[in-house]
Amino acid sequence: MTRMTSTTSLTAQNATSAPWWRDSVIYQLYVRSFTDSDGDGVGDLDGITARLDHIAALGVDGLWLNPCYPSPNRDGGYDVADYTDIDARYGGLAAFERLRDAAHAHGLKVLMDLVPNHCSADHAWFRQAVAADPGSAERARFIFRDGRGPDGSEPPNNWQSTFGGPAWTRLTAPDGTPEQWYLHSFDTSQPDFDWSDPEVGDMFEDVLRLWFDRGIDGFRIDVAYAMVKHPDLPDLDDPDGDNPYSWNQPGVHEIFRRWRRVADSYGRDLTLLGEVWLPAAEAADYIRPGELNQVFYFDLLQQPFDAAAFRRSIGEALDGLKQAEGVPAWTLNSHDVHRAVTRYGLTVPEPPRTTDINALRTRARGAVNTALGIARAKAALLLLLALPGSVYLYQGEELGLPEVQELPDEARQDPIWERSGHTEHGRDGSRVPLPWTAAAEGNFGFSTARPTAPAWLPQPAWFADFAIDAEAADPASVLAFYRQALSARRGLDRDAPTEWLDLRRDDAIALRRGDHVCVTVFDGPPLEPPADWGRLVISSEGAAVETSVVAANTTVWFQRSGS
Ligand code: GLC
Helix, strand or coil, rough: CCCEEEEEEECCCCCCCCHHHCCCEEEEEEEEHCCEEECCCCCCHHHHCCCCCHHHHCCCEEECCCCCCCCCCCCCCCCCCCCCCHHHHHHHHHHHHHHHHHHCCCCEEEEEEEEECCCCCCCCCHHHHCCCCCCCHHCCEECEEEEEEEHHCCCCCCCCCCCCCCCCCEEEECCCCEEEEECCCCCCCEEECCCCHHHHHHHHHHHHHHHCCCCCEEECCCCCCCCCCCCCCCCCCCCCCCCCCCCCCCHHHHHHHHHHHHCCCCCCEEEECCCCCCCCCHHHHHHCCCCCCCCEEECHHHCCHHHHHHHHHHHHHHHHHCCCCCCCEEEECCCCCCCCHHHEEEEECCCCCCHHHHHHHHHCHHHHCHHHHHHHHHHHHHHEEEEEHHHEEEHHHHCCCCCCCCCCCHHHHHHHHCCCCCCCCCHHHHCCCCCCCCCCCCCCCEEECCCCCCCCCCCCHHHHHHCHHHHHCCCCCHHHHHHHHHHHHHCCCCCCCCEEECCCCCEEEEEEEEEEEEEECCCCCCCCCCCHHCCEEECCCCCCCCCCCCCCCCCEEECCCCC
């Protein structure tokens, strides 16, 4: 029998009058890969509108659209050419308005993706900057510098791009003369803005207002800790390590105080969610009073499926974020990492060929035990749903989809693949268009207009095993479990504090939230729940589970009887 004692009282974040986003569950849509309504093999907004029932039936509170602005798509739309419009390939502004209205009619909130650190090299401002002279107002909107060394042929400093290779590219004048260099923290097609130029901040305030006026409910903010650079752009001691001069500079918080004032001026609970890859204590700074409402907590997603790792990571978040006004946004999946099924089911890792710490932690490759990965991913999800804060799901995880590791190299589109000199495969494997029908031929129902059109990334034959039509008809499917789990979350007491329980074993963790207990057994012998935990509410093993004993790779919720 397990004994437990209540330890620290961690947080009581959710007031009954809490705004909708405080404990919301949001479904992330990689627009190009959800549903193609016009037969070009690329997903679009009318495709999402046509299949909103699938999202609504999950029981989520809203959706987040990955960037769908006009873009040359060198980095999946994170290279924005025009912040004020919707790309014609996704149906243009009219399709956006249809989706917004349909989502709101389903009671779903709509979040857009804002990319303020950089734009596309095709953006009008960057084209003007390239055409203008060094020292001009047009160049001041970006980070242009003269090169070092003889003839300025060396980059201005030794910073590396997040995607591999130098963070600087040199311009060439129309007559072939080499010219100034510009900074790009990501791909060469993504020039970084210079946020010390007031025009940049003013432009983004206009963008915020434009989309709020168009009725959206909030923004996910891309690399929200990157916009402000150290003014001297100093060399790094270790160019392959972290860049403390480019990330998490104190000045970035001033931007969010300004944006929060804008959002609050609308008086309708708009939300601002930051993408920051930081430890809990630093992430907490982004949700201080008057700043962002939500901040992604990616530390957990970088941990192996291990009790001590999860206990530490979750504990640091709950401790670090408890003084904040905003909430952590928990997530296990996104378009930037290998799917959780693959991360947790990896049994024989391939030797890594990269030194990128993020890739090592979130995109390891190798042989996968899919059944094990699915069991663990479901257990991890049920644990996440018990925590205070919001939860972000990524399309396809509700099917238990593994990562597509075996894409043909010539199909890969992520700039990481090229920029890393083919040492890092990148993120395409989590972006493969969804399988809607198990039918063997064509694109698994991804394209409603042309069932045989090739999808923009090739789908493997085993996608048939994860098709939405089959899972929707199967009460034992991962999809059925997701629906039950989200429904169970609505029974949690939002006002209750979260307390760790001491299980006297180090291969399982448990926490109490109000009259619920959530226990996860990562490894080791089955756990016999004490009688005072109450009745079994839901198990990640599925609805058919007949015993309240908790086996390895499983999460179970209990609830005290009579409550
Ligand atoms: C964020 C996005 C990622 C993109 C990068 C550059 O990390 O999630 O997909 O490549 O920013 O915009």
